[in-house]
Amino acid sequence: MQVPFLDLKAHHQPLKQEFLEAIEQVIDANAFAGGPVVAQFEEEFAAYSGTRFALGVGNGTDALWFALLALGVGPGDEVISAPMTFMATAEAISYCGATPVFVDIDPQTYALNPALVEQAITAKTKAIIPVHLFGQTADMDPILEIARRRGLRVVEDACQAHGAEYKGRPAGSLADAGCFSFYPGKNLGAFGEAGAIVTNDPALRDRMQMLRDHGQSKKYHHAVVGWNGRMDGIQAAVLRIKLKHLNKNNDLRRDHANFYNAQLADVKEMVKPVAASYAKHVYHVYALRVANRDRFMAEISRRGVSCGIHYPIPVHLQEAYRLLGFQAGSFPVAERCAQEFVSLPMFPELTVDQRAFVVQEIRAFLRAEKS
Numbered sequence: 525m526q527v528p529f530l531d532l533k534a535h536h537q538p539l540k541q542e543f544l545e546a547i548e549q550v551i552d553a554n555a556f557a558g559g560p561v562v563a564q565f566e567e568e569f570a571a572y573s574g575t576r577f578a579l580g581v582g583n584g585t586d587a588l589w590f591a592l593l594a595l596g597v598g599p600g601d602e603v604i605s606a607p608m609t610f611m612a613t614a615e616a617i618s619y620c621g622a623t624p625v626f627v628d629i630d631p632q633t634y635a636l637n638p639a640l641v642e643q644a645i646t647a648k649t650k651a652i653i654p655v656h657l658f659g660q661t662a663d664m665d666p667i668l669e670i671a672r673r674r675g676l677r678v679v680e681d682a683c684q685a686h687g688a689e690y691k692g693r694p695a696g697s698l699a700d701a702g703c704f705s706f707y708p709g710k711n712l713g714a715f716g717e718a719g720a721i722v723t724n725d726p727a728l729r730d731r732m733q734m735l736r737d738h739g740q741s742k743k744y745h746h747a748v749v750g751w752n753g754r755m756d757g758i759q760a761a762v763l764r765i766k767l768k769h770l771n772k773n774n775d776l777r778r779d780h781a782n783f784y785n786a787q788l789a790d791v792k793e794m795v796k797p798v799a800a801s802y803a804k805h806v807y808h809v810y811a812l813r814v815a816n817r818d819r820f821m822a823e824i825s826r827r828g829v830s831c832g833i834h835y836p837i838p839v840h841l842q843e844a845y846r847l848l849g850f851q852a853g854s855f856p857v858a859e860r861c862a863q864e865f866v867s868l869p870m871f872p873e874l875t876v877d878q879r880a881f882v883v884q885e886i887r888a889f890l891r892a893e894k895s
C-alpha cells in the first residue's frame with residue numbers, strides 16, 4: 525500500500541461537477557478579479573469566523589502584510605513572532621520595513637510561549653503575531669493581556685487554523701485581525717493562490733481594502749500607495765463550495781488524529797501532539813517528534829508512507845535572516861522541534877485502511893530498530 529501525505533484528487537473528485545458549474549458562472553458574469561463572487565465569499569467567511577468583516581486577498585502572505593501595514597507597522601518598528609512557522613510570517617514583517625523579533629515556542633502546543641513575550645518587548649515593539657501552528661491556536665488570553673497593557677496590536681496568523689477554536693471562539697476572531705491562507709493544501713484550500721483577513725474594526729477593514737486594491741478609495745482615485753492583492757473570482761467560487769464542507773472535514777482530521785494518538789499511546793520514543801484544554805485542534809498537520817527523525821523518514825517512506833517536515837529550519841536560522849545575527853541555541857525549543865518534527869499523512873479522505881497501515885509500518889520500523 526502507498527499512503528500519500530496529502531490527496532487533493534480524492535478531496536476534489538466528489539465535488540468536481542459543482543466546482544465546474546460555479547466556475548462557469550464566474551466566466552459568464554466576467555467576475556474574475558474581485559467582484560460579486562468574492563463579496564459573497566467574504567460575507568460567508570466573516571459569518572463563519574464570527575467577525576464583522578472578511579476581505580479576500582491574493583494569498584496568506586498578502587493577508588499578513590496588509591494587516592500589519594494597516595495597523596501602521598513600518599520602518600524602525602519591531603514585531604514579535606515565533607521562529608517555528610512558515611517563512612511568510614516573518615517575510616510580512618520584513619516587507620513592512622520592520623524587524624522580526626522572535627520568542628521561543630511552547631513545548632506542548634508549539635505556538636508562541638506567552639511567558640516569554642514580555643521580556644522581548646522594547647520601545648520599538650509595535651505588534652505581536654501569534655502563529656496558530658498545525659491547527660491549534662496559541663494561548664491567546666495572556667498574549668492579549670500583555671498587548672493591552674503595553675499598547676501593542678495583535679495579528680493572528682491563522683493560516684493553518686481554519687475552523688480551530690480558542691475557548692469556544694473561532695481562530696482569527698480573537699485579536700485586531702486574523703489572517704488566513706487558502707493555499708490548496710490548507711484545511712480550506714482554493715484552486716491556486718488565495719487568502720483572507722478577518723476583523724471587527726471598520727477603520728482597519730477600510731485601510732486593508734485600499735491596500736489590496738492599489739490604494740484606491742474609488743476607481744482611479746489612489747488615496748495611498750497600495751498593491752495588487754485582490755482575490756480571484758474563480759477562487760472565491762471554489763472556496764464558497766468548500767467552506768460548506770470545512771467543519772465536516774475538520775471533524776475527519778480530528779478523528780484521524782485521535783486514532784494516531786490512541787494507536788501510538790504506548791510508543792514512548794515518540795512525542796504525540798497534545799490538544800491544550802483551551803483548544804479545538806483542527807490538525808492541519810499531525811506532527812510527531814522522533815529523535816532519529818531522518819532514519820525514521822527514510823524507512824517509513826521505503827515502506828510506502830509519505831511524511832513531511834514542518835519545518836526543518838526555524839526562521840531565525842534561515843540564510844535570509846543571517847543579518848539578524850541569531851546563532852544556534854537562541855531558541856532551543858524551536859530548534860529541537862525542527863530536528864525532531866515529522867508530519868504523518870493527514871487529510872480528511874484518509875481511509876481507515878490507510879491510517880491503520882501508517883500505524884502498522886511505524887510499529888514495524890520500531891521493532892526493526894530494537895532488534
Ligand SMILES: *Cc1c(COP(=O)(O)O)cnc(C)c1O
Nearest residue numbers: 583584585610612683684705707
Ligand atoms: C501557508 C502559511 C502562510 C502563507 O500563506 P500563503 O497563502 O502561502 O501566502 C503564512 N503563515 C503560515 C503559518 C502558513 O502556514
